[in-house]
Each structure stands twice: as structure tokens, then as C-alpha cells.
Amino acid sequence: MKTLKLRSKLSFLITLCSLLMLGSCNQMSEQIKDESAGMNGGFEVTKNGIPVNWLMYTPNTVPNGKFKIILDKEEFKEGKQSLKFEVEECSSNGGWGSPGFTNQFYAEQGNTYKLSFWIKNDGAEFRVMAGGVAPKTGDMKTLLQTSDQTNDWKQYVYGVPITAEFDQIRLEVNILKPGTFWIDDIQIEKE
Numbered sequence: 001m002k003t004l005k006l007r008s009k010l011s012f013l014i015t016l017c018s019l020l021m022l023g024s025c026n027q028m029s030e031q032i033k034d035e036s037a038g039m040n041g042g043f044e045v046t047k048n049g050i051p052v053n054w055l056m057y058t059p060n061t062v063p064n065g066k067f068k069i070i071l072d073k074e075e076f077k078e079g080k081q082s083l084k085f086e087v088e089e090c091s092s093n094g095g096w097g098s099p100g101f102t103n104q105f106y107a108e109q110g111n112t113y114k115l116s117f118w119i120k121n122d123g124a125e126f127r128v129m130a131g132g133v134a135p136k137t138g139d140m141k142t143l144l145q146t147s148d149q150t151n152d153w154k155q156y157v158y159g160v161p162i163t164a165e166f167d168q169i170r171l172e173v174n175i176l177k178p179g180t181f182w183i184d185d186i187q188i189e190k191e
Helices: 002-023
Strands: 055-057 066-072 082-089 100-106 111-122 125-134 137-146 150-162 168-177 179-190
Touching (some): 125 150, 137 168, 150 168
Antiparallel strands (some): 066 082, 100 168, 111 179, 125 137
């Protein structure tokens, strides 16, 4: 009888601890998938105010940030809109702790991929990282980190090598200091 009571208490304690741990987990990003939209590098396809097929670091998931994500129909490089971040406060840590977005895409091992995108910036410091990844490992490199003012759209183009141990290319963009940041027309192509 004592063993049964002890097991019952232990089971209750394990269940309670599990629920507390799960309840305290913060969501790191928001994503809405739409396979018909492809990569959606022009941010043309959106649902619930965010571009589909991107892992977005939003005000709901970035605990120490004060910012807005806007689909800007007035300032864009291609299509009908760009992705705009108006950032008042943010962490400079990057990753899911700062405003921005990420995703990874299939890549053939041993190839180099051309990554291109267009940016405008008013006061923000931002970082763009890319590299080859596989489950639990990766080789992400900072391609660009700057607070340079760009009143006109500026294109950036990089070669991203994917070595034999990786089968995906990952892109991550973060805003590290307050300002207004636009990005549009992200393309990833095998060279």
C-alpha cells in the first residue's frame, strides 16, 4: 500500500514538473506555411500580417523588443510590397532574441549558392548571416553587419558555399539596434 501511495505521489510530481516546464517555454518564432508561395523572397504572400514561409521573430516572440513588422506597399524594390521593421527598442543579441526572420532551404552538398537581396536602412543596425546547416550543426557566417544609412535601395550579393556535411542553406536577418529597416527580393540560386 505504501508503494502505491509513493508511486502515485511521484507520478503527480513528475506530471506537475512537466506541465510547469512546458508552460514556461516561450515560442521563439511565428511561421505560417503556404507551399504554393515558394520561398516568398519578395514577401508578396502574407497571412495574419506576416509573410508566409519565413520564421518571423515578432513582437509576440521577442520578449525585450518594441517594434512593428509592416508590409510596406509604398517602399518596395519588386512586386507590390517589401518587409519593413520599425524598431524602437531591441536586444543586440540577434537570433530569436532580436527582431528579424530566418529560414532554411534544401541545398545540394558541395555547391555554392548565390544569395541576393535589396535593403534600405534608416538608423538601424542589422546583421545578415547565411551558411550550410544540417540537424544540430551548421556553419553560419556573418555576411553583413552595418548601420550604414541607405536612402535608396541597395543590392547585396554573396556566394554561400555548402560543404559536403550540410544539405540546407540557412538565412537569418536581425535588427540589432533601433531604426527603420526594409528588405525585398531575396533570391537564393545555385551558381
